[in-house]
Amino acid sequence: GVKAQPLLSLRGINMTFGGVKALKNVSFEVLPGEVHCLAGENGSGKSTLIKVISGVYRPADGAEIVFDGETISHMTPAMAQSRGIQIIWQDLALFPEMSVAENIAFQTLSGSRPRFVNYAAIRGIAEEALARLGVTLDVDRPLKDFAIAQRQIVAIARALVGEARIVFMDEPTASLTQSETDHLLAIVRTLSASGVAVVFVSHRLAEVLDISSRITVLRDGALVGVYPVEGMTQSDITEQMTGRTFDQNVRAR
Ligand code: ADP
Ligand code: MG
Numbered sequence: 001g002v003k004a005q006p007l008l009s010l011r012g013i014n015m016t017f018g019g020v021k022a023l024k025n026v027s028f029e030v031l032p033g034e035v036h037c038l039a040g041e042n043g044s045g046k047s048t049l050i051k052v053i054s055g056v057y058r059p060a061d062g063a064e065i066v067f068d069g070e071t072i073s074h075m076t077p078a079m080a081q082s083r084g085i086q087i088i089w090q091d092l093a094l095f096p097e098m099s100v101a102e103n104i105a106f107q108t109l110s111g112s113r114p115r116f117v118n119y120a121a122i123r124g125i126a127e128e129a130l131a132r133l134g135v136t137l138d139v140d141r142p143l144k145d146f147a148i149a150q151r152q153i154v155a156i157a158r159a160l161v162g163e164a165r166i167v168f169m170d171e172p173t174a175s176l177t178q179s180e181t182d183h184l185l186a187i188v189r190t191l192s193a194s195g196v197a198v199v200f201v202s203h204r205l206a207e208v209l210d211i212s213s214r215i216t217v218l219r220d221g222a223l224v225g226v227y228p229v230e231g232m233t234q235s236d237i238t239e240q241m242t243g244r245t246f247d248q249n250v251r252a253r
Contacts, residue, residue: 040218084165101126149180
């Protein structure tokens with residue numbers, strides 16, 4: 001069949017911190033609109049890879065980053081932002097004292113530097129983004145009134161307002177309850193159905209199998225493989241992550 005052109009493609013990514021090789025010649029590819037899981041044990045390099053993609057870290061020479069057909073030799077956060085590469089950081093990087101609406105519309109407003117801020121316009125932008133996610137929130141209330149699960153939704157809505165083409169979520173369900181997790185997974189599906197690619201990092205393999213179509217596994221900073229999720233079991237993923245067989249993993253517990 002016809003192979004879809006990747007939206008994002010990285011090759012030869014090396015990243016060293018002092019003596020620690022956090023990424024060793026890693027390649028990574030995301031297709032348009034797919035939900036792609038990045039898996040690996042703690043310290044395997046997942047967050048570092050996301051920081052390279054978003055321009056926070058500069059990888060060693062020889063790296064190749066291609067986004068939507070454009071080769072980017074030195075990604076910066078501003079370039080990532082302007083191309084629709086959006087990251088939902090673990091600390092969410094939101095403003096607790098500001099209203100939900102202001103948090104969602106903030107990037108657009110700071111980009112255009114308006115002299116007068118029209119709150120009705122801000123509210124309109126925010127409500128439209130939330131509606132795309134199928135969510136209703138009181139956008140006039142300060143963000144600090146909301147639980148972490150809702151704040152995450154606010155961060156995703158903000159990414160949409162930033163014309164996201166690809167959204168990275170680094171362990172978004174780590175502090176969510178089961179029902180909050182289910183809600184977030186539904187939102188991820190909505191994003192993906194609207195053509196936005198999602199890269200999802202999670203330790204919870206049941207939700208990885210549930211949400212993603214493909215999975216890239218890292219181990220000790222190196223790429224282990226890229227797998228279609230269909231037909232995979234949780235123990236298959238654990239085997240790839242640890243390099244041990246299912247039986248060995250049972251004994252290691
Ligand atoms: P993961 O997100 O998969 O848990 P990380 O990407 O955070 O893994 O870390 C990969 C490796 O790089 C680890 O050994 C970690 O200790 C190291 N590392 C990550 N960030 C830094 C940093 N800023 N300074 C030094 N070492 C780091
Ligand atoms: Mg991490």
